[in-house]
Amino acid sequence: MTENLSFVVNGRPVSLSIDSTTPLLSVLRDDLDLRGSKFGCGTEQCGACMVLIDGKPEYSCSREAATVEGKTVTTVEGLSGTAGSHPLQQALLDEQAGQCGYCLSGILISAAALLASNPKPSRADIIAALDPHLCRCGIHNRVIRAVQKAATVIAGARP
Amino acid sequence: MISNTLPQSLIDNPLLSQWIAFEQRGSVRVGSGKVEIGQGILTALTQIAADELDVRPEQISLVSGQTDISPAEGFTSGSYSIAVGGASIRLVCAEVRSLFLDRIAETLGCLLSELSIEDGRFLRAGKDTGHDYWSMAADIGLERRASGTAPTKRPSTYKIVGKHLPRLDLPAKVVGAGFIHDIAPENLLHARVLRQPWRGAHLAGLDESAVRKAARIPIEILREGEFTALTADSEIAVMRASEAARTLAKWEGGTPPPSDAGTPAWIKGQPSRDKTTETGKPGRAMAGRVIEASYSRPFLTYGSIATSCALAEFKDGALKVWSHSQGPAVLREWLARALGLPAAEVNVFHRQGAGAYGHNTADDAAFDASFIAMRHPGRTVRVQWSREDEFAAAPISTAMVIALRAELNEDNKPADWTIEIWSPPHAQRPGMNGNSNLLGAAALPNAPPLKPLNDVPDERGGGATRNAVAIYDLPRHRLIHHLLPEVPIRTSSLRGLGAWANVFAIESFIDELAEIAGEDPVSYRLSLLSDPRARRVVETAARMSNWFEVKNLPEGRARGFGFARYKNIASFAAVVVELEVEEEISLKKVWCAADAGLVIAPDGARNQLEGGIIQGASFVMREQVRFEDGRSAIHSWQDYPILRFSDIPEIEIELIDNPNEPTLGLGEASVGPTGAAIGNALAPALGRRIRDLPLTRERIMATLLAE
Numbered sequence: 001m002t003e004n005l006s007f008v009v010n011g012r013p014v015s016l017s018i019d020s021t022t023p024l025l026s027v028l029r030d031d032l033d034l035r036g037s038k039f040g041c042g043t044e045q046c047g048a049c050m051v052l053i054d055g056k057p058e059y060s061c062s063r064e065a066a067t068v069e070g071k072t073v074t075t076v077e078g079l080s081g082t083a084g085s086h087p088l089q090q091a092l093l094d095e096q097a098g099q100c101g102y103c104l105s106g107i108l109i110s111a112a113a114l115l116a117s118n119p120k121p122s123r124a125d126i127i128a129a130l131d132p133h134l135c136r137c138g139i140h141n142r143v144i145r146a147v148q149k150a151a152t153v154i155a156g157a158r159p
Numbered sequence: 160m161i162s163n164t165l166p167q168s169l170i171d172n173p174l175l176s177q178w179i180a181f182e183q184r185g186s187v188r189v190g191s192g193k194v195e196i197g198q199g200i201l202t203a204l205t206q207i208a209a210d211e212l213d214v215r216p217e218q219i220s221l222v223s224g225q226t227d228i229s230p231a232e233g234f235t236s237g238s239y240s241i242a243v244g245g246a247s248i249r250l251v252c253a254e255v256r257s258l259f260l261d262r263i264a265e266t267l268g269c270l271l272s273e274l275s276i277e278d279g280r281f282l283r284a285g286k287d288t289g290h291d292y293w294s295m296a297a298d299i300g301l302e303r304r305a306s307g308t309a310p311t312k313r314p315s316t317y318k319i320v321g322k323h324l325p326r327l328d329l330p331a332k333v334v335g336a337g338f339i340h341d342i343a344p345e346n347l348l349h350a351r352v353l354r355q356p357w358r359g360a361h362l363a364g365l366d367e368s369a370v371r372k373a374a375r376i377p378i379e380i381l382r383e384g385e386f387t388a389l390t391a392d393s394e395i396a397v398m399r400a401s402e403a404a405r406t407l408a409k410w411e412g413g414t415p416p417p418s419d420a421g422t423p424a425w426i427k428g429q430p431s432r433d434k435t436t437e438t439g440k441p442g443r444a445m446a447g448r449v450i451e452a453s454y455s456r457p458f459l460t461y462g463s464i465a466t467s468c469a470l471a472e473f474k475d476g477a478l479k480v481w482s483h484s485q486g487p488a489v490l491r492e493w494l495a496r497a498l499g500l501p502a503a504e505v506n507v508f509h510r511q512g513a514g515a516y517g518h519n520t521a522d523d524a525a526f527d528a529s530f531i532a533m534r535h536p537g538r539t540v541r542v543q544w545s546r547e548d549e550f551a552a553a554p555i556s557t558a559m560v561i562a563l564r565a566e567l568n569e570d571n572k573p574a575d576w577t578i579e580i581w582s583p584p585h586a587q588r589p590g591m592n593g594n595s596n597l598l599g600a601a602a603l604p605n606a607p608p609l610k611p612l613n614d615v616p617d618e619r620g621g622g623a624t625r626n627a628v629a630i631y632d633l634p635r636h637r638l639i640h641h642l643l644p645e646v647p648i649r650t651s652s653l654r655g656l657g658a659w660a661n662v663f664a665i666e667s668f669i670d671e672l673a674e675i676a677g678e679d680p681v682s683y684r685l686s687l688l689s690d691p692r693a694r695r696v697v698e699t700a701a702r703m704s705n706w707f708e709v710k711n712l713p714e715g716r717a718r719g720f721g722f723a724r725y726k727n728i729a730s731f732a733a734v735v736v737e738l739e740v741e742e743e744i745s746l747k748k749v750w751c752a753a754d755a756g757l758v759i760a761p762d763g764a765r766n767q768l769e770g771g772i773i774q775g776a777s778f779v780m781r782e783q784v785r786f787e788d789g790r791s792a793i794h795s796w797q798d799y800p801i802l803r804f805s806d807i808p809e810i811e812i813e814l815i816d817n818p819n820e821p822t823l824g825l826g827e828a829s830v831g832p833t834g835a836a837i838g839n840a841l842a843p844a845l846g847r848r849i850r851d852l853p854l855t856r857e858r859i860m861a862t863l864l865a866e
Contacts, residue, residue, distance in 0.1 A: 017376070019395075026395045035343070036335025040464050040550070041546040042398075045796040050466055076335040089333040094760050096325060096362030099770055100197025101332030101515035102464045130804045134796065136464050137197050137514045139766070140807040 008077025020066035047133035099137030172230035192232025197514035211252035213276035224509025231488035238824025360412030373403030413646035415789025442574030444566035465513030483512030517653035556653030570674030583623030662831030699752035700733035719840030721832035756820035775833035
């Protein structure tokens with residue numbers, strides 16, 4: 001069942017010889033040592049494992065790794081590109097939008113995808129984009145403020 | 160002034176050297192037995208230590224929950240961390256500063272008043288003396304008992320406490336780092352344990368070859384008694400094997416809970432140990448003015464976003480354990496007992512997991528990893544639970560029934576008041592009642608029988624009786640507590656224990672009495688509240704929300720009020736909720752006023768209150784664990800919905816500035832008042848009061864249809 005699997009992760013082409021039915025999350029964490037994406041439920045119900053696949057937020061906990069053959073995957077580690085950090089990460093710190101923080105890496109992924117497609121999201125847009133994500137500590141309002149702030153920062157940085 | 164009586168943590172860990180060390184130049188190691196569970200404790204303790212020692216926060220290196228060098232401080236629970244752990248660190252740091260200043264004054268032959276400290280360096284009349292904590296530490300020696308008598312700083316002189324210090328752990332977390340789940344040394348052995356579906360269940364059959372086949376690569380199956388562990392070099396293999404094992408396992412015997420477990424009738428039918436506590440004398444009641452109402456809450460689970468994880472390594476007779484336990488020192492002791500090791504050979508290192516809102520499975524995972532590690536010396540064993548096991552085998556926050564009865568006087572105020580509570584215990588953490596309370600240990604052959612259960616003693620805030628005594632002026636108060644110690648479910652602590660359900664019941668009942676009296680609910684509360692701090696909090700929440708001004712909300716929309724002082728000794732919180740109801744509740748806005756005395760980390764305090772509001776709302780609006788076929792009927796988040804982004808109201812918080820009062824525990828303060836305020840808003844919005852939780856769409860629809 002071992003197959004060759006090639007895709008781009010965080011801008012870096014990778015080629016692995018693995019059991020391609022393994023969940024993508026396991027490949028990212030265990031084989032590629034990208035441990036920012038989290039296991040929360042394994043059934044696409046909490047959003048802790050969210051990654052970008054060709055720019056779209058997708059759960060990685062139960063989809064088979066083979067499904068990303070030839071695609072581009074971005075995890076929280078790759079969110080900032082070559083910059084030090086993504087404006088969303090700074091905005092989360094500015095708003096102190098975290099308690100335990102376990103849900104944040106997945107939330108960052110969905111929020112980044114939102115801002116990439118909708119640079120001026122309304123509160124309702126943000127809620128819709130983040131609704132797949134569960135947070136048990138109750139930092140929702142802080143996260144919403146952080147996404148609004150990051151949107152402003154990105155808009156200001158644009159010439 | 161902050162009181163100088165010794166807090167419990169300092170009584171238990173009396174030497175200054177147990178708390179503080181000046182090992183590395185420029186850096187102060189401060190120990191704490193309290194651990195980060197998402198509440199920001201590491202940041203707040205750092206603020207306290209830095210301020211009291213006159214060093215910068217970045218000079219503090221806080222070592223939390225490392226059992227060989229951190230003080231043993233029991234569990235991080237009950238909103239005690241700042242009030243007890245923080246108070247201990249403050250006294251220790253003040254004493255250390257005093258000791259060093261006295262020595263410098265003696266060495267230089269100068270007055271104490273000439274000396275000051277900056278970044279840990281001693282200054283005389285503002286000039287560097289060439290001495291600092293690190294140069295003096297060897298001479299002074301901290302192997303001495305803390306007296307607790309050194310003067311602590313006056314709150315008005317604080318430079319770091321009470322000011323904003325960004326959370327120290329967040330920068331790592333916004334890049335997805337810093338969790339126990341991410342520790343991955345070489346040579347890991349992954350493991351999962353097949354959980355018994357109920358207490359005492361016997362594994363009558365398991366098709367091991369089918370389990371091995373599901374794993375797809377070779378795995379090892381370790382079976383001792385009812386403890387069955389699957390191990391392999393790959394995590395995915397043990398995940399696949401354990402999913403197969405769960406389906407294939409045949410269980411018999413033991414005490415499966417019945418399907419009606421948790422209903423009010425079932426709860427009230429359980430064997431009980433009863434205790435009645437009475438205070439005061441009844442006032443003059445009016446004939447026929449007896450009001451009674453009964454409330455209930457279901458079983459709940461803590462629902463952390465991560466599943467529990469632990470690592471353990473057994474080498475040369477010594478066991479190292481990495482765990483997100485809330486009580487590393489207690490875990491160490493009970494792991495040692497359960498594994499037959501001397502405690503000195505066990506060392507627990509706290510590493511952060513996801514938020515723990517009560518007794519979760521961290522300790523159970525630590526036992527799993529440790530037990531398996533002892534059978535694989537030299538390997539680091541890593542256990543991470545499945546989501547399904549979390550829902551099925553985690554400790555459960557217990558269902559309760561709370562009945563209230565008041566006899567009213569001619570002013571419609573209570574002349575006599577009785578609260579009657581039926582509840583299993585709210586705490587079965589490791590060590591409680593002399594039981595290890597470690598799931599894996601209970602599955603072993605010859606596991607010691609479970610010793611009889613008690614609830615958290617009243618002097619520790621009580622479990623089912625937490626916040627059972629209403630804070631209002633009541634001439635006579637009677638508390639009847641039916642402890643139900645024999646229910647076949649591992650009931651344990653969830654944020655606030657019995658408090659939030661008691662507050663829900665009491666505050667609902669107060670609203671019901673106000674309605675009978677024809678008074679505004681807030682005015683009615685104020686007429687029964689003489690404590691000035693309590694009044695101020697209630698009045699502040701009313702002012703913030705324009706409670707008395709806002710009338711005539713549209714149909715289906717209403718406001719409710721809830722108030723409590725957590726444990727009657729910690730923070731005060733009053734909450735106003737505005738909601739709308741059609742088929743289900745939609746929260747619109749929440750206002751919260753709180754008095755926590757001296758606030759160490761103002762933004763952290765707000766964050767905790769906000770989180771408590773959202774979690775408290777989730778508890779009463781959505782959450783319920785049911786049982787079927789002898790086991791938990793909750794398999795995934797689909798079966799256990801919690802509030803989501805689209806459910807969250809705007810929240811406004813006001814912290815009452817009270818820096819000269821001692822710091823009061825705050826992490827659990829807003830949970831109860833929020834649930835109560837929701838119930839009290841739902842009643843007018845719906846035109847009918849619902850007394851049994853949760854306040855779900857089904858319950859609301861059934862209530863409307865029953866009209």
